[in-house]
Amino acid sequence: MEIAAGATTSLHYCTSSSIGIEKISGKTNGGGFFKFSEKRCNEKKKNNSFVVLNSGKRWRGAVMKTGERKFVDFELSCSYKNTQAPAVESETNYTSVDEALILKKKSQDVAPYLSGCCIYLVGMMGSGKTTVGKILSEVLGYSFLDSEFGFNEFLCNDPIMLNAVLIIINDSCAHFSDKLVEQAVGAPSVAQIFKEYSEEFFRENETKVLGDLSLMRRLVVATGGGAVIRPINWKYMKQGITVWLDVPLEALARRIAAVGTASRPLLHNEPGDAYTKALVRLSVLSEERDVVSKVGLRDVNDLTPTAIAVEVLISPFLFLSHVRFN
């Protein structure tokens, strides 16, 4: 069944598996066609056309059959504006129709080789681990884990709670974020942990959580930027595939300045505005960590999060199992 979506211009990303999209075509600044799989949609080819009735974050469409309307809800985030896919450094996650297609295709190609293996994203603060990780997990049908959520005393010191969360994660493809779990268990934020305990305490828990996660499957883990500093963490991440998101410091500082430094305690003690704080501290940290020069991956600054997700999927490192930090 072909579905004409005349109103759409650009897509964030789509949970195509949930609606059985076989094919998406269209221009970033024009209309698009969505081809649903027969099986999922259970509609006959003829007499069907599609009208977008509503738009916004979720779409609702109507499959028009002769004289009758059948509503189909589907999760296809879209931009209603008649604009090109936005500039890369914007705050949005929009991606073009082409990108969404490529991502879907690549994920299908790669999934059999992954065999449920976890993907760890590493990189400096602001490099896009959370943003890209969510996209990747969605397209792969993996659970997403912003590993920081577990870096708190409630989860790590309470084996029952930790196990409960890990079981939920293991059993579902739901998306988790540190914020959600923090709210659920009333746990402190990373910034609070740094303030009330210490960075060392945080690092200990970070390692503990990575150890637990290394026993699991089908996870995309957005690690904290500092996870690379402990060799033991690399040992855990070696159980899966580790990909470094390498972004120039100026771009990182710009991104962080745009959202503020509140959630990034390592930047709190620097003087100056958010951009300067971020740039100064990140320069020091990146020298200390020195991962970029060692792994030499390509710079992903000028790519959208979806394009980066594609890069992760097709990365040759995927087949070399991980990027090693010597």
Ligand SMILES: Nc1ncnc2c1ncn2[C@@H]1O[C@H](COP(=O)(O)OP(=O)(O)O)[C@@H](O)[C@H]1O
């Ligand atoms: N490829 C990208 N292009 C532009 N902005 C991006 C990109 N990836 C992420 N961002 C933005 O940068 C900020 C930090 O991203 P985030 O995913 O939280 O990074 P991390 O988890 O690595 O700290 C967010 O505001 C996000 O929207």
Ligand SMILES: O=C(O)C1=C[C@@H](OP(=O)(O)O)[C@@H](O)[C@H](O)C1
């Ligand atoms: O670089 C770091 O040492 C840190 C990065 C943060 O995560 P993000 O990379 O997600 O910002 C968080 O783990 C903590 O504030 C320490």
